[in-house]
Amino acid sequence: MSKKKKFLLAFLFLAVIGGAVYATSYATSYATKKQGKSIQTANIKKAADVKEKVDQLAKDKATIAAKAKEASALKVKEAAAKAKKDADTKAAEIKALADAKAKAKTEENTKNSNNNSQKVVVIDPGHASVTSSVKEQQAPGSNIMKIKEPGGAQGINTRTPEYVVNMAVAVKLESLLQAKGYTVKMTKTKNSQMLGNIARAEVGNKANADLVIRIHADSNNNSSITGASMLVPTDTKNTDSIYKASKNYGQIVFNKLINEVGMNNRGVVERSDMTGFNWSKVPVILVEMGFQSNVNEDKLLTTSAYQAKIAKGLADGIDQALK
Numbered sequence: 001m002s003k004k005k006k007f008l009l010a011f012l013f014l015a016v017i018g019g020a021v022y023a024t025s026y027a028t029s030y031a032t033k034k035q036g037k038s039i040q041t042a043n044i045k046k047a048a049d050v051k052e053k054v055d056q057l058a059k060d061k062a063t064i065a066a067k068a069k070e071a072s073a074l075k076v077k078e079a080a081a082k083a084k085k086d087a088d089t090k091a092a093e094i095k096a097l098a099d100a101k102a103k104a105k106t107e108e109n110t111k112n113s114n115n116n117s118q119k120v121v122v123i124d125p126g127h128a129s130v131t132s133s134v135k136e137q138q139a140p141g142s143n144i145m146k147i148k149e150p151g152g153a154q155g156i157n158t159r160t161p162e163y164v165v166n167m168a169v170a171v172k173l174e175s176l177l178q179a180k181g182y183t184v185k186m187t188k189t190k191n192s193q194m195l196g197n198i199a200r201a202e203v204g205n206k207a208n209a210d211l212v213i214r215i216h217a218d219s220n221n222n223s224s225i226t227g228a229s230m231l232v233p234t235d236t237k238n239t240d241s242i243y244k245a246s247k248n249y250g251q252i253v254f255n256k257l258i259n260e261v262g263m264n265n266r267g268v269v270e271r272s273d274m275t276g277f278n279w280s281k282v283p284v285i286l287v288e289m290g291f292q293s294n295v296n297e298d299k300l301l302t303t304s305a306y307q308a309k310i311a312k313g314l315a316d317g318i319d320q321a322l323k
């Protein structure tokens with residue numbers, strides 16, 4: 001082989017070896033690069049995943065917190081609703097109880113009122129601020145004539161006229177009897193109204209009263225005399241039909257008055273000389289509440305408290321008598 005050929009072969013050999021080395025080197029470098037790139041990508045993906053998980057966790061945490069808050073709010077709401085329901089139930093129970101009580105009370109009042117409203121009580125406040133010397137028959141068919149309105153007593157110290165005390169008690173008694181359900185009629189409502197005793201009796205007769213109560217205060221020359229008395233008709237031909245009931249009612253009302261007020265007891269007294277009794281066709285009684293001629297009773301009779309006490313005693317007594 002020529003020298004030239006040997007050189008060419010050597011060159012070719014070198015070229016081939018060189019090419020192979022280069023190729024190998026390039027391939028290795030590429031693979032490494034490629035591998036690096038893929039790790040990088042994987043790392044980025046991993047970071048993203050972690051971030052996503054962290055975000056999700058944060059989201060979940062927020063959701064749980066919101067749910068907890070909601071649940072807590074719901075619990076409070078539920079508790080409030082339950083408390084309100086309980087309160088409502090209790091209030092309804094109380095109302096039902098009150099309603100039942102009110103209904104029972106109304107029924108009782110209606111019953112009393114129905115029973116009592118058919119009963120008529122006439123109250124006759126004695127005397128007037130004016131007098132009359134006109135005379136009238138003491139009894140039907142009688143030849144005894146009496147002055148219509150001679151005027152009543154007067155307070156020994158207070159100088160209070162009897163008609164003032166009588167009217168004050170009468171008005172209080174009217175209210176008390178109305179409260180008990182009675183139908184009440186007054187023979188007069190003004191002090192200036194002057195009625196004779198026949199006219200007073202006619203009010204009770206026209207009303208067909210179950211009871212007429214005449215209100216008076218007493219007087220005596222002896223200022224030490226005190227106490228109340230109840231006047232009722234004597235059994236005469238004019239009063240025979242009302243005698244028994246009048247005396248019975250008078251006794252019951254008087255006992256109640258004495259028990260409640262505690263004044264001196266002068267008893268139930270029958271009288272045949274009272275024009276107002278003799279002309280009455282319905283049960284009639286006359287209370288003498290006390291003595292205006294006595295210093296202590298004069299003072300008491302002018303006080304509203306004592307008048308109210310007397311009125312209550314009379315009302316309770318009438319209620320007991322007419323039951």
Ligand SMILES: [Zn+2]
Pocket residue numbers: 126127152153162216217218
């Ligand atoms: Zn009198």
